[in-house]
Amino acid sequence: MGDGRAIIVRGGRVLDGARPGAEPGDLLIEGDTIRDVGPPGLAAPDDAIPVDARGKLLHPGLVNAHTHGYHAAHKATTDRWTLERFLTVSPWINADLSLEATRLSTRIAAVEMALKGCTACYDLPLPLPLPTIDALDSVARAYVDVGIRAVVAPMVADISVFHAVPGFLDALPPSLRRDLEDRAVSPEGAILSQYRTLFRDWRGEGGLVRLAVSPAIAHHCTASLFTGLAELARENGAGLHTHLAESRIQAVSGLKRFGKTVTAWLDGLGVLGPNFTAAHGVWLDDDDVRRLADSGAALAHNPGSNLRLGVGIADVRKMLDAGLDVGVGTDGARSSDHQNMYEATRLAALVSTAHGRGRDAGLSAAEAFHAATVGGARTLGLDKLGRLAPGYKADIVFLDLGRINWIPLNDPLLQIVHVEDGGSVDTVMVGGKTVVENGRPTTVDMAGLAAEADRLRPRFEELMSRNPELLGQAQAVGGEFCGALAAEPYHIERRVPAAADR
Ligand SMILES: [Zn+2]
Structure with missing residues (x-):
C-alpha cells in the first residue's frame, strides 16, 4: 500500500465517540487521512485498494498521553517503590544510559503500544546531561522504525529533588550530599541554549514525530528556566509538558517553597495555556483545576502509575466538570511496567469511583474512551487524531470479533473499555500504513528485538545495581525524610491505597 491509491476498508463495524453502537460501515482513506465514513457500499475510486474488515471492529488508535519510552527495558524490575525513592536514585540509573540503550528501550515501548492498539504517544525522555540532537534522534528513530506517532519532549531541570524538597539536602549525610545533590540537573543557560539548538537543527521524522518541551517536574525548575522554556515552546508552536502535583510530598513541598500551590505558582508565571499538559495532577485542589481549565x-491521567507508586487517585470527575481536557497515559515502565492503553483506560474508569461521591461521580465508558482517544490527542496538541471521521488521520485499530473478549458482542463501548485488553488486536494502521497485521508487527523483527534486549540487559542491570551501598543509604534517608514530610498537613486529601512513605 502507499502507492498513492486510495484504500477502501469494507465490511467492519465502526466505533468512535460519535458511533458508539459500532454499526457496520466502510472507510475511505486517501493518503494518510480518512476521507469518508459511511454505510456499507460506500463509494470509492475504481482503483482503491480493498481491505477486508469482515468480522472486525474498527476503532480510532488509542493515544497515550504520558509515557517514558526509555524506561521500557526496565519493566518489572522494581517492587514496592515510591516516587521519591525513584527520584532519589534516578540520576544514578539514567546518567549513563547510552543512545543505543535509549533507542532499544523506546522501540520496545513503541512496539508494545502498537501491538496493544495505541498509535500515538507523548514521550518524555531524559537525555543527560543535556538533550542533544543525537539523543532526540535515538528516540525519534525508534518511533519511525515501528511506525507510530510520538510527540517527544526531552526532560530538563535546574533544581535536583534534594533542593526542590525543602530540608531534604540537610537530611542527607555529607558524603551522600556530595555524590547526589547536583546530578541530573544543568544550569538554566545551558538548557535553554541547547533547546534552542534542537528547535533550529532538528528536521523531524516524516511527520510522525514532533518535538515538544518538558520542564521535567514543575518545581524542579527555577522560575526563569520555566518561563524561558515556555517562551521557546510558544515561539516554536510546540507543547509544554510537566509533571505536576503527582505526590503529596510534591504538594507539601510546593506550599512550603512558594506559599501557594505549584499550579498557582505556574499560573503566576504566565506559563499555563492551551499548549500546556500537566501529568498526574493527583494533588490538585479545586482552585488549581480551575486555573488549568481556564x-x-x-491533563494526562495515569491511574496505573499512581496506584503502583501509591501516590493517590486523581479526581478526574472534578476536572471534567471544570472543563479541563483529560487524556489517559500509561506512564513509563519503571513506574507502571506495561504500555497497555486498554488497561490504563479501564483503570481510569475503575478508580474514578474511589472518591466516595456516589455512582454518578465515576467515569462513564464514553468518558473513559473519549479520554483515551480525543482527550489524548488534545494533550499531544494534535487535533486530527482520536476519531474515525472525515479529515482525521487514518490511525485505525482492527479488533477481531472472533476473540473471547467479544463473545458475545454486547455494548461495544462498554466492551472496549471494560473487557478489551489488547488480546483482540489484529491489524493496526497509522496514517493508512499497516504497522500490525495478524497481531504481529510488520515493521520490527521480534526475534531480533529480543536478541538485542538480551545483549543489552547486563548493561541495564549494571545501571540499576551499581553502588548499592550509596543507593541503599540514599533510599533509606529519602524514605524516612519524605515519609515525615508526607505526614505534614495539606488542605486536601486523596485516597492513597498503599504508600510506603507515609
Ligand atoms: Zn512521568
Missing part, C-alpha cells in the same frame, strides 16, 4: 491546558 487557561485551556490539558
Whole structure:
C-alpha cells in the first residue's frame, strides 16, 4: 500500500465517540487521512485498494498521553517503590544510559503500544546531561522504525529533588550530599541554549514525530528556566509538558517553597495555556483545576502509575466538570511496567469511583474512551487524531470479533473499555500504513528485538545495581525524610491505597 491509491476498508463495524453502537460501515482513506465514513457500499475510486474488515471492529488508535519510552527495558524490575525513592536514585540509573540503550528501550515501548492498539504517544525522555540532537534522534528513530506517532519532549531541570524538597539536602549525610545533590540537573543557560539548538537543527521524522518541551517536574525548575522554556515552546508552536502535583510530598513541598500551590505558582508565571499538559495532577485542589481549565491546558491521567507508586487517585470527575481536557497515559515502565492503553483506560474508569461521591461521580465508558482517544490527542496538541471521521488521520485499530473478549458482542463501548485488553488486536494502521497485521508487527523483527534486549540487559542491570551501598543509604534517608514530610498537613486529601512513605 502507499502507492498513492486510495484504500477502501469494507465490511467492519465502526466505533468512535460519535458511533458508539459500532454499526457496520466502510472507510475511505486517501493518503494518510480518512476521507469518508459511511454505510456499507460506500463509494470509492475504481482503483482503491480493498481491505477486508469482515468480522472486525474498527476503532480510532488509542493515544497515550504520558509515557517514558526509555524506561521500557526496565519493566518489572522494581517492587514496592515510591516516587521519591525513584527520584532519589534516578540520576544514578539514567546518567549513563547510552543512545543505543535509549533507542532499544523506546522501540520496545513503541512496539508494545502498537501491538496493544495505541498509535500515538507523548514521550518524555531524559537525555543527560543535556538533550542533544543525537539523543532526540535515538528516540525519534525508534518511533519511525515501528511506525507510530510520538510527540517527544526531552526532560530538563535546574533544581535536583534534594533542593526542590525543602530540608531534604540537610537530611542527607555529607558524603551522600556530595555524590547526589547536583546530578541530573544543568544550569538554566545551558538548557535553554541547547533547546534552542534542537528547535533550529532538528528536521523531524516524516511527520510522525514532533518535538515538544518538558520542564521535567514543575518545581524542579527555577522560575526563569520555566518561563524561558515556555517562551521557546510558544515561539516554536510546540507543547509544554510537566509533571505536576503527582505526590503529596510534591504538594507539601510546593506550599512550603512558594506559599501557594505549584499550579498557582505556574499560573503566576504566565506559563499555563492551551499548549500546556500537566501529568498526574493527583494533588490538585479545586482552585488549581480551575486555573488549568481556564487557561485551556490539558491533563494526562495515569491511574496505573499512581496506584503502583501509591501516590493517590486523581479526581478526574472534578476536572471534567471544570472543563479541563483529560487524556489517559500509561506512564513509563519503571513506574507502571506495561504500555497497555486498554488497561490504563479501564483503570481510569475503575478508580474514578474511589472518591466516595456516589455512582454518578465515576467515569462513564464514553468518558473513559473519549479520554483515551480525543482527550489524548488534545494533550499531544494534535487535533486530527482520536476519531474515525472525515479529515482525521487514518490511525485505525482492527479488533477481531472472533476473540473471547467479544463473545458475545454486547455494548461495544462498554466492551472496549471494560473487557478489551489488547488480546483482540489484529491489524493496526497509522496514517493508512499497516504497522500490525495478524497481531504481529510488520515493521520490527521480534526475534531480533529480543536478541538485542538480551545483549543489552547486563548493561541495564549494571545501571540499576551499581553502588548499592550509596543507593541503599540514599533510599533509606529519602524514605524516612519524605515519609515525615508526607505526614505534614495539606488542605486536601486523596485516597492513597498503599504508600510506603507515609
Ligand atoms: Zn512521568
